[in-house]
Amino acid sequence: MSASGRRSGLLFGVLTLLMTFAAPAVPASAAPATFAHPGVMVSRAQLDFVRGRVNANAQPWRDAYDQMAASPYGSLSRTAKPRAVVECGPYSNPNLGCTDERQDAIAAYTLSLMWYITQNSQYATKSIQIMDAWSATIRDHTNSNAPLQTAWSAASWTKAAEIIKHTYGNWPNSARFGTMLRTVYLPEVVNGRANTNGNWELTMMEASLGIAVHLEDRAVHDKAVGIFRTRVPAFIYLPSDGALPRTPPGSGIDTRQEIISYWHNQSTFVAGLSQETCRDFTHTGYGIASIAAFAETTRIQGQDLYPEIGDRLRTALGFHTRYEREGIPSWLCGGAVKRGLGPVTEVGMNQFVTRQGIAMPNTQAWTEERRPHGSNSLFVAWYTLTHANNPS
Known part of the structure; x- marks a missing residue:
């Protein structure tokens, strides 16, 4: 090998070594190559375990299900109360849609759980109705508690959406709901x-x-x-x-x-x-x-x-x-x-x-x-x- 070739090889080796040390390592907690669904706090395996325990009348799951089913959040007659602008001040004062939004989000999640456990499509339909009502309406959160209000609501919305989209599936407006999460909720949090x-x-x-x-x-x-x-x-x-x-x-x-x-x-x-x-x-x-x-x-x-x-x-x-x-x-x-x-x-x-x-x-x-x-x-x-x- 010529002297120039040896120099070129040495330079390549040095550059490679430098790039190896300079390149940022992929963090151990980097996003997965493929996301698991449903995958926000509860997985399909966890849901299957719960359904089996409830259907077997085992405790504490049966009492927990009955508590949930008896709550206002599990009602099939619930009517969503969406607003274009939710305004929440310190400790939700003023409270212009704050309680309504949080509780509708919990209701959507509750109904999604009831759908999965009972396989009664009425619960999935009601959960979808609530999520569709909000995704068709809300445009902003305002006042000092807006970031916290947005976080509280989104934590429940995403759990509901994951279960409905990936275990029920018949949700024509799911893309609109995703757009709502990206444009209305994500910027706040x-x-x-x-x-x-x-x-x-x-x-x-x-x-x-x-x-x-x-x-x-x-x-x-x-x-x-x-x-x-x-x-x-x-x-x-x-x-x-x-x-x-x-x-x-x-x-x-x-x-x-x-x-x-x-x-x-x-x-x-x-x-x-x-x-x-x-x-x-x-x-x-x-x-x-x-x-x-x-x-x-x-x-x-x-x-x-x-x-x-x-x-x-x-x-x-x-x-x-x-x-x-x-x-x-x-x-x-x-x-x-x-x-x-x-x-x-x-x-x-x-x-x-x-x-x-x-x-x-x-x-x-x-x-x-x-x-x-x-x-x-x-x-x-x-x-x-x-x-x-x-x-x-």
Whole structure:
């Protein structure tokens, strides 16, 4: 080989080596090559398990189904109340369509579950009627709570749409519904809100991921996963984080005093504490619910994030159910904080106790005492039915 050939070969080798190190690695949680459907929090295998348990009158699924069927969300006489513009201020004040939208979305999901379990097409038809009414009407969300309202509603819409589209199928306006998700809902949630309380951004990412799966949008999937992977460590503390909790990237929260203020004036940090614990357990529960729902969806899609966030979620569940049962110690939140975690524990507990065989005595006792868990009327619904002791 000539000298020039050797130089060319050497140069090619160096360039190849540089490209190898410079090229970004494909993240382990990148969007799947093929999306699984239905695939937003509940899979076909999970639905089949539930249907079998309900039809066998097994508990707690039978009671959970009966609770759902008796709720207003499962009514075949329900009339949707769509609006072109939903306006939601702080704590839904003003409330111009906020409650109507959230509850219609939960109803669409409820009816989709009833369709699958009973195979009665009337329930699928009613779910479609509700989704069609909104997709034909809504154009925008306004006022300060618009991102959160959008997230709450989209979290339910996407679960309903996945079940109906992929197990019932006779839905002529499904494309219009997908356009609604992309143009009305996605812009409000996809970029997150780093400087808000954590439950906001976590629910926004749950909604974004659901939209990504339904639309098979890999870019949106990967963006949601990226934000989620930094937000969970900024919401649940572990001692490995150091003396202070992590903060959301881009939030501008970086001094000790800013962090303590952001954590609602809690200055003693222990494993499982949440950024919103000292606000109240209810808002903490919203965040826990979205963390579990997000991880459940990634598991269904074959890009399981439970191994990455599992210690935080499991510890947070144990921490908060312990103090739900025992009361608040003096070092936590000054000894006084409003409890009421809500119906949010089944999904995480199922992952750790049923699938992994990990003992969670406080979480299991607290959860089982309150079964069946229903809906919080925002975006959480029927977790006992779908996830209690469900190995699928």
